Amino acid sequence: MRTPRYKQLHQQLKADILIGRYEEGNLLPSENTLSAKHSMTRMMVRQALSALEQEGYITRRQGKGSIVCAHQPALGLLSFRGFSEVVGETEHSATSQFLSKPQLIKWNEGFFFDLSENEHQAGCIAIERLRQVDDQPVMLEYTYLPNLNIPEFCQKQWVDSSLFRTLYQHYQLEITSVDQRIRAVTAKVKIAAQLDLDVGTPILHIHRKYGTSRQGFFVYSSLFCNTEHYAIGSIIR
Amino acid sequence: MRTPRYKQLHQQLKADILIGRYEEGNLLPSENTLSAKHSMTRMMVRQALSALEQEGYITRRQGKGSIVCAHQPALGLLSFRGFSEVVGETEHSATSQFLSKPQLIKWNEGFFFDLSENEHQAGCIAIERLRQVDDQPVMLEYTYLPNLNIPEFCQKQWVDSSLFRTLYQHYQLEITSVDQRIRAVTAKVKIAAQLDLDVGTPILHIHRKYGTSRQGFFVYSSLFCNTEHYAIGSIIR
DNA sequence: GAGTGGTCTAGACCACCTG
């Protein structure tokens, strides 16, 4: 069946916001304008806007309009927050680098989440990244993508150094959910070396399984974080 | 201004679900039935149901109806998941006990979140709880409520051993958001004793600030978790 | 006062599920 028109409008507005057609803090066209321009009732326009609001792309204010929000990273989950930030001090510069080129390999035996037969046979694309804050290594992230209908992923240009934006740009994949397990462990030799820590330092170990807009397609991550100076923060609404 | 009628319907249906008037897995009355019974248009009934759906109280299926969901704890955030559970084994029995009676005290100097003048002057109600899984202590939780418009909290009967349900029952307070910082630390002497661990064992330390349905009212928690055998899990949609 | 979003009405046709 064809996509409902209010969903088309919703997607178009979202795309416009993401490419910067409407900037942060600015107003979207009014509901009346949109309903006239797209020849649909205000109720349908409102349905599109409600979805945008729920996803956190806009807030609406009576008498004012629909305001484009600063867009947070997927699910507000990966953000670092320095402890200094909590008590109201300076910002930090975050960077990210690959430890190796993304490559197609076999899944590890005893992978940390159960895999479907499909996923297992497809093999996986492994990505190793190190994240730094103020030039200090802070997080080691191993990401695994099943090699299912993401042709030539390893050849693709990355968007904004962001896996999620890259997946969206090339395959229209959006992250819709996260299932995660968090533990405190001590740094073993290899991890300690990469994070520039003493062996035995307490670090966070997080396993994540991201759900996407494509049924049955998941993204897996294993993260090690040094939280001595920067806590992992998340805001959930 | 008076509460919009669709919001009234939304609240009433939610209350009915919470007290068990509509049971898990059963169907809510159809949209047509509700619109007739409450003399409002189907559009307004749908607005009420959409809100319920968004909050996770129901799911809707075309041709079937609105199905009442098993209701998950607020924001799905506090759930334990044994690592055995991840690989598909048995369930665990979780219990919770008070380490002291909830009592009104002054806020600590250098509290882990910034407090408003209001909150600071009101003082706080401190709650200390220990959570156990299979009779092993696993999580130590310190919770702090500003003593603002929650009269006689310390005298109230707790509902289901749940702070959030208790706040809802007595003061109609609902948790709407969480802002948290997660770190890995080592157990100090006092914490180690209470969690029955060796000093130096890596544990999770989480600071949380919960937003509520009452503007300006927040709940604060500081948690220490032993994740040796059970990871902290969360699912976010 | 003009324009915005918020609430609300009274209909319609469609896709889907179940008996």
Added chain:
DNA sequence: AGGTGGTCTAGACCACTCG
């Protein structure tokens, strides 16, 4: 076939914001 939720129309009045 009859009932359910999903999409959609064409209007209306209200509360709020801003110039």
